[in-house]
Ligand code: ARG
């Protein structure tokens with residue numbers, strides 16, 4: 001979680017204004033290049049196709065931060081496409097093939113790679129192979145934070161929330177389009193590569209090693225992570241609530257410590273979240289600690305990322321909780337980010353209470369005591385208009401308070417049943433706030449739209465619960 005969302009939000013509001021203007025001035029897109037329909041990042045994604053698999057092949061040189069990459073996107077067209085686009089703000093594109101045939105391509109706007117195949121793509125399966133070469137850029141968010149391809153002292157780490165994946169991954173960069181990811185990343189001998197999913201191969205040649213990772217469970221592009229550098233690699237296992245052996249692969253930068261406490265706590269923190277949300281939703285786990293200069297940890301799928309010093313117990317609980325709420329069950333639209341952050345904060349509150357900390361009710365009361373003028377109350381969690389507010393207090397804290405208000409209304413039995421049903425029902429899929437309202441009403445038998453409106457939509461301090 002971010003160290004100081006409020007400070008960053010203030011710093012960057014002017015940048016966000018500029019961004020808003022740029023979006024408004026974009027020319028209307030051709031039919032095949034219509035964006036995905038996100039209401040916050042209106043120019044991200046493409047509604048003309050859905051991605052099944054990203055096959056990422058990359059050769060990376062840590063000393064120069066230069067890479068040669070080929071991303072094979074296996075997709076399904078929703079309709080005939082004369083042309084379409086991928087979000088990409090990375091280096092020079094050297095070749096684009098559609099179903100193996102060279103296609104015309106050009107860059108437009110800040111981040112679009114428009115592809116015009118020799119023959120229109122027919123409805124159904126097709127592939128796009130994008131080759132690029134060069135040094136991928138960082139991406140600065142409206143709140144002033146850094147994401148994208150972030151350089152470290154001995155390599156780089158790719159962090160993509162909300163939109164930074166496009167700095168290296170030509171993609172349908174919108175959370176509603178989840179896909180399988182496979183990586184084959186080649187680095188000089190002596191370097192290690194962490195990514196999402198399961199480590200399925202390590203092919204060594206005389207001078208280099210190719211690290212193969214497979215993230216089979218569908219994943220949003222914002223959760224894609226690649227960390228390259230010199231790491232200590234720690235392997236262990238844990239057993240999930242449903243009896244599976246879950247490999248844990250953790251990568252820690254030895255110059256910043258070994259994160260021994262966080263690694264030791266992982267199995268217990270996973271087990272805690274399983275009691276809350278149900279069986280661990282993926283096939284492997286772990287963490288990455290690296291010296292990227294970013295002010296936040298990130299719940300990158302299966303293997304969350306922590307900058308030095310960030311892997312405290314509460315933050316590990318938070319990022320592990322996201323594996324269920326945010327990663328397995330993913331927002332469709334960025335205005336629903338509270339469905340990730342509010343839940344992860346509430347998991348932190350519950351964990352702390354089980355370990356001698358304040359009870360959620362006490363946290364709620366302390367926050368509720370803040371004056372009506374406090375930034376916590378505005379904009380309401382789903383009502384920000386500026387992407388600089390994505391990681392602000394209303395989303396995190398008022399979001400968690402919303403869940404506590406729900407719990408007070410429906411009682412503990414129904415509340416915890418709702419949490420488990422939420423994940424069981426929407427595992428591997430995408431959700432909107434209205435899905436939670438509906439589910440909560442079904443489980444509790446109560447009319448709850450008023451409560452959710454008061455807590456998530458109405459500007460200003462809510463009128464209790
Ligand atoms: N989702 C992260 C967390 O709370 C925070 C990400 C912040 N990202 C950013 N670009 N500022 O766990």
Ligand code: ZN
Pocket residue numbers: 001299318322340341344
């Ligand atoms: Zn979070």
